[in-house]
Amino acid sequence: MLLRMSTLFLRTLREDPADAEVPSHRLLVRAGYVRRVAPGIYSWLPLGKIVLENVARIVREEMDRMGAQEVLFPALLPREYYEKTGRWTEYGDTLFRLKDRKKADYLLGPTHEELFTDMVKGEYSSYKDYPVTLYQIQTKYRDEARPRAGILRGREFVMKDSYSFDLDDDGLKRSYEQHRDAYIKIFDRLGMNYKIVFAMSGAMGGSASEEFLAPTPTGEDTFVHCRDCGYAANAEAFVTPAPPAYTGERAAQQVLDTPDTPTIETLVDFVNANHGLGITAADTLKNLVVKVTTPGSDTAETLIIGIPGDREVDFKRLEAALAPGEPAIFEADDFARHPGLVRGYIGPQILADLGIRYLVDPRVVSGTEWVTGANEPGKHAAHVVAGRDFTPDGTIEAAEVRAGDPCPVCGQPLIIDRGIEIGHIFQLGRKYADAAELDALGPDGKPIRITMGSYGVGVSRAVAVIAEQRHDELGLVWPREVAPADVHVVGTGKENQIEVATRIAEELEAAGLRVLLDDRSSASPGVKFKDSELLGIPTVLIVGRGLSQGLAELRDRVGGAREEIPLAEAASRVLAAVQAESA
RNA sequence: CGGGAUGUAGCGCAGUUUGGCAGCGCGCUUCGUUCGGGACGAAGAGGCCGGAGGUUCAAAUCCUCUCAUCCCGACCA
Known part of the structure; x- marks a missing residue:
């Protein structure tokens, strides 16, 4: 390959484009690799196209090497596939929808689980056919509420997605591990700095899941990691280590007058000044009321969450913990319907009587004592002991994670960083196979429900992430395999x-x-x-x-x-x- | 969807406060000079000042409405 700049379709910019903030966006535009067409939608110029193809080629080589087979689905899809799995409605506004001339509904594929499942169902029917792994490298469309950061988070982007189809859980685990190994090779070849972190499989269903995150300050995912033992998890998947239960004696519960103390801060100041209690916010238990709706159901469950008063609720963690249920904040008129709940002064002592489910932060173990609401305006209670004065219905990961929190594996202080998701592998299980009734006929003549894994690499995003990680004040610095030329x-x-x-x-x-x-x-x-x-x-x-x-x-x-x-x-x-x- | 900002030549921007010829830099064209750190000189081309309505003798500038884009947040494989 010999590209002559005398004729190459390339114009570099001396100045940064006005709409670019992050380094990858600035440099990719300035160096003439990409041009913006619409918000979150970009064109690739010759040099950019070469880089994008190089990344795709590396991904393709490693997928082929692990035995996956490439297919290509259309980006334009009829509604019926997504109707079957419920995602036509579940996906909401993020789905690009359109109608053909006959007014039939179509969509631009945001991801292709349904098509893969259906394709396998159409071709394979015997247990002897399995396992199989298929992948594609295809442009995906998501009408993001706010596209940002140029190529990093667009509404149209190139993604490699693959799906493994196995007869049993062991097979799924093997497919998962193969992908994990292949992804390590891919991201190493791409010259990326990345971390593999535990992730939640979320609303997609399924169990084991890990994300490949590229640490960058512009990242939108928060993750924790431990320098000592190597534990790493995104914030949603972080598991709070529970302290040992306390079995000693505790003072009796005591109700305190605490007028005008609706916030933790005012409460702590007040009880220390007026009741001689030397407590901190961490000694208080704050109780947050949420209503949880389950998709497909009209009624909302009222749920109360108890977390130490020094911590904020991390709504993302809360949502992940409740998925597929969707939490919403309790509004004033919700309180009006629950006269037993005194806003600002809720305590767990009465929740069992009210029949409201109560979930607590894992730090609230049996025997711990708290200052919390007394369920009367202007009153709190001290020496409220878990297991004695109230019994939670379970624990929930809803509190924020903070730098310095103990590692759940080795107890050392954790580090918090931000990263961009560049790959995600997870064991889907049977959600899509169930929806499609994807079975193989077993040796005994009985059907075996197939179990699936789903694995993604952001190909165009990888270009931006490499640019993000590999540049200096003068410009881009491509790793050789990705560079537009040697x-x-x-x-x-x-x-x-x-x-x-x-x-x-x-x-x-x-x-x-x-x-x-x-x-x-x-x-x-x-x-x-x-x-x-x-x-x-x-x-x-x-x-x-x-x-x-x-x-x-x-x-x-x-x-x-x-x-x-x-x-x-x-x-x-x-x-x-x-x-x-x-x- | 909430908050903030911005729309003027291909790109980056000034001009709007206080209404009065549409400007600057880069890029582009032509000629000449230059040739190791985004060269110099001369001469050019290029604009519906986001859109609509209004005020005025006169609107990029003032008023009303509207559209769009960017940033922060919410949301997000």
Whole structure:
């Protein structure tokens, strides 16, 4: 491959585009890789297209290597497939919907579980056919409420999704592990910095699930990890370690007058000042009322959640814990319907009598004592002991996770970071197989319900994440396998530099390298250097002022090293540099 | 959906307060010079000032409505 910049469809920008904030967006636009068409929708210019294809190629190679087979489904899908699994309604506004000329409903696929399941059902019917894993690399469409950060989070994006079909749970585990291994290879080859974290499978159903997160400050997922034992989980999947139960004696419950103390802060100050209690917010138990609706049901359950007063509720964690139920905040008119619940002064002592389910933070173990509401306006109770004065119906992960919280595995303080999801693997189970009645006929003549795994890689997102992780103040710095070329040959000067540069570029191309050649006659050296740095091809060879002394300059865009080398050796030195890295 | 900001040439922006010829930089075209850090000179091309309505002798500028985009939040494989 030899790309000549004299004719390449490329225009770099000297200034940052006004609508770009994050580095990947800024640089991909400035370097002429992508252009915005509409919010969250981008076009890929020639160099960007090459990078995108390189990522897709790496993904494809590793998927093929693990034995998955590639198919391609349409992006435009009829409603009926999504009707069967209930997702036509469940997906809500995020689904791009459209009608054909006959007014029939269609959608642009946000993901393709239904199609994969249906395809397998149509072709395979014997247990002898299984297991099988299929994948596709397809453009997906999601009408996100707020697309942002350029390519990082668009409404149209390229994703690899694969699905494994197994006869039993052991088979599913094997398929899952194979994907895990393949993903490690993929993200390593992509030159990414990433972490594998425990995740919730959420509303999709299923059990084991892990996310591949690329830590970046612009990330939108919060995750915790432990430097000592390697435990890592996203915030939704973090499991709070419970302290040991307390079995000693506790003082008797005591009701306190606490006028005008609807918040934890006012309560703590008041009881310390007026009742001589030296407590902190962590000694209080705050009780949050939510109503939980289950999809397909009209009635909402009233649920109370008790968490230590020094912590906020993390709504994402709460939702994940209640999925597929959907929590909503208790409003004033909800309180009006429950006269037993005194807003701001709710305590768990009476909940069993009211018949309201009560779930607590895992830190609220038997024998712990709390300052909490006394279920009367202006009154709280102290020495309220779990297991004695109230008995929770269970625990729930609803409290925020904080840096320094103990690791659930080894107890060391946890670190909190932000990351972007670049891959997700999970054991789906039988949700979609059930919906499609996907069975294999077993050796005993009885049907076996298939169990599935679902695995995704954000291909276009990966391009942005690499840009996010690999750039400097001058521009992009692509890993070699992803870069639009192996080497950027730059000819500067008014003598015959460009001719010589062209000759060397052709020689390198003949040797099998992918070459970008700056043979523009009008651009000044400064422009060519700036463009070279912006574009971020890992190896740069400059044929310029040194030509008269028979010298060229070899630059390493990654490490920044520069070296004058004899022109005669230029091609072989470039080859050596490229091969050293590929090895 | 809530909060904030912005819409003026391909890109980045000034001009709006206080109404009076549509501007600057980059890019683009032509000629000449220059050629290792986004060169210089000269001459050019390029605009429905987001849209609609209103006020006024006169509107990019003031008023009303509207559309769009970006950022933060909510939401999100």
